Amino acid sequence: MEGELAQMGKYIGAGLAAFGLGGAGIGVGNIAGNFLAGALRNPSAAAGQTATLFVGIAFAEALGIFSFLIALLLMFAV
């Protein structure tokens, strides 16, 4: 009984931790959307900024990946 309860808590916690990835999705979409909006206004400057775009996406995504890590830890390590 105790073990089942603990396992249930683990799975609920993992599911809750997965919410964090939604935030990363919003962040990445925000960056890509703003990049596109800027690029359409000034297409000639867009090509030089793709590196910045990817770095920005990577940093935004990193924080979402942390919550993914928490979910994985709860599922497999705790």
Add this chain to the structure above:
Amino acid sequence: MAEEGASGFQIHPMDQFIVKPLFGGDHIAWYTVTNVTLWMAIAVVAIAAMLMLGTRRRAIVPSRSQSVAELIYGFVYNMVEEVTGREGVKYFPYVLTLFLFILFSNLLGLLPAAFTTTSHIAVTIVLAMLVFLGVTILGFVKHGIGFLGMFWVSSAPLVIRPILAVIEVISYFVRPVSHSIRLAGNLMAGHAVIKVIAGFATLVVASPVVIGAVTALYGLELLVACVQAYVFTILTCVYLRDAVGDVHH
């Protein structure tokens, strides 16, 4: 996971990431040849073959294999020069090695029945820690104790500088963690998603949809494999710029 098979409908999306010894036995020591070792070796051999066989003839009008090798070389060279500046070009061989190894591991992992070495945090954390330690040591060698000035944001008002310094220090030490988990997490999640969707094919009604979905996801994973290799490399360049460039912020 899922030790107790409840019904006939079972999906084991994480089974593909199990490290197994190649030549029998269950015990895994540091010298055991496992499927990770095998696929890393295949990646290294493939890279060597691509670069050496491709550039063997060194024709003025490049053949197909030669232009692939030249394209990748030029792509990474331009990236290093653009992001880290002229000073960073010295470290171009290391960046190219990282890029090719990650790219080939990602792409080879997409072959059916292959093993994705970069989906393991144990593999990626080594790559990320080497970058982190290398950049830190290089920064101290180049700038001496002045490298710590990176944490002291001189463009901010004096009152909030100590707070910013704490945040900067934390974000500096989180770098190897996010650097490695981004790569491993993306690949692991992508491959697990393909497996989960493919598992739905056991429901006969769903199988035509599943075939389409798996094909689409496979295309997406090809993109992810290339983008993640690119992201890992460009972040390496960004970190390198902190060490070799001016300590400005």
